[in-house]
Amino acid sequence: MRKYTSAREIRLAFVIPVLAILAALSVFLYSIFFYSFRKTLEKELRSKGSAVAKTLSTSAESSLVGRDSSTLQGFLDEYKKIDGVEYVFVINEKDEVLAHTFSPKIPDEIMRANPALENASKIRIQTLSWSGSTIIDIGSPIMGGVLGTVRVGMNLSEVLNNALKDTMVSLLLVTLVMMAISGFVVYFKIYKLSREVFQYNSQLVKTSTELETAKLHVVHTSKMTALGEMAGGIAHEINNPLTILMGNAHQGLKIIKTQPIDSE
């Protein structure tokens, strides 16, 4: 196990994982959000594009028969102004271009994409990628395909980018603020906690030092006591024979004094 040598280290050790978890959670949530947002937008663009294509193919019916294409071009130019509409063009039943909104011409890959179906009277939708953008291409037949087709391209990437541009900034801001607040709260809480822990710790250290001193003292004292006792014991052990010796010596002296050795 790691040893923390300072309160700062402890604080960081808590704050970093918390922020990491928060970041991971945000990324996860935002991914889900973007995915469903894109799905919803795609659905909406499909229906918007279909509405544009259907309206145009209906109005084209009357302006195609024996009329000048400039009226049709006028319609196209107006529809091109609608948010998300990347291009609009009208081809006749022989795939000849009648009017379009491209410059300088309709790119071949777009022309070839989304070809007429077996059942020519049905609206057809295809997703294609063109010059770095995802385009939802909608083909709507004019008069059941007899007069040709209206093709409308909705730029999903652009609409998505435009929609997210503002959302992204606010989401990022919210995330950063959230992370800053939680980081600060965690840091502050841990700061308080770690300070208490370190206070207890230092007290503990102090107590244990005192204890150690006391212990040493006690050991010394008991050592001295034992020495004392041992000295006492030794003295006693010496004393006993000495006492006997002393007694016997006194007895001897007494005997000597009362009974001279020669008179015998």
Added chain:
Amino acid sequence: MIKLITVQFASLLIFTLNAIAADPIILGQSAAFKGPSAALGTELWRGAQAYFDFINSQGGVNGRKIEVIAMDDGYEGDNTLQNTLKLGSDPKVFALFGYVGTPTIVRALPAIQKFNQENGLFLFSNFTGAQPQREPPHDKYVFNIRSSYRQETAGLVENFYKLGYRKFGVFIQNDAYGRSGADGVAKALQAKNLKIVAEASYNRGALLTESMNEQVKILKAAGAEIVISIGAYAACAAFIRDARTADFNGPIANVSFVGPVKLLKMVMDEEIRLKKPLTKMLVNSQVVPPFEDLSYPLVKEFQENIAKFDPKLPENLNDKDYNSIGKTNFTALEGYLNAKVFVEIAKKVPVGKFTRAEFIKAAHSLKPTDFGMKVKLKFTSVDHQASDEVYFTTPVNGSFKEIKDWNSFK
């Protein structure tokens, strides 16, 4: 006593009549006076105003002066529609006059139709040769003076076909105007069992500095021998420059709306800058005679009246960035002609009955009249286009001259 009363009554009557007569005939105009197309509205207005000034100086039409309420639309359809709604609901406005542009007029037509149904409003003359206002239902309440783009392009196709050209390419502005011209070329070729070999478009508002190399490449790749341009001067000048630089040496034709004077000036400036001949094999179809050709009586009086009256736009419509293309030009001459035809018809409306219905009746009975263009103009109840004349011009020493010999374009 009775005599005195009669005299007093008579003078009162004259006074009242004068008061009625003093009411001006007011025309409403929506055109591009500002922005990149300022030349069109400004010059069309100047030409018409020169004639109105002349007529007003002569006492007006049966004593009534002619005034124009002009509004700027910047060549944007939405603005044209708004202006039309304002002018159409203004009870002072007698008729709409001198609109400019195809994408603009295409937006205004339904509004004019609405007013026409309510109160008989109509549009007299406009600076576009597109089809919508020449076809039902709009042709009923629009009087066109000039030939159509269809006639201009058909004339170009016809002349070049005669010279042996078969592979026609078109360079068009990406809007209703360009489409109208391309349609005209396609229709004219269809009659000869031919098709346009390639079409290349550019976005409206393109500048001279922009490259048209992509467009040149598309047309060259398809083997076009001649290109008919339907666009505005800056883009068409850029196209001529880039086509010639890429060694496309076939004829390049432009139509009246391009702004021929400005086009030629730009091409000539590029010629000097690049030190490369750019003005060869250029043709410009026109709906009025060359504006400097004094052999046309219309041109002569136009030059005189422009010089004499030199009309200046009201301050609020004046675009400070607009560089005049010269006091006289094709557009101003067309404006002058429009005004002249209007006045001619207005003079035929019975005095005191100057209503929209009476004016239309007078217009429908306009007998073939020579306005000084060496051809006769007329209206009938089924034909609301006065002129069918197309003039083909080519630049000679910096100005447009009528083409006398087509063989030089072989």
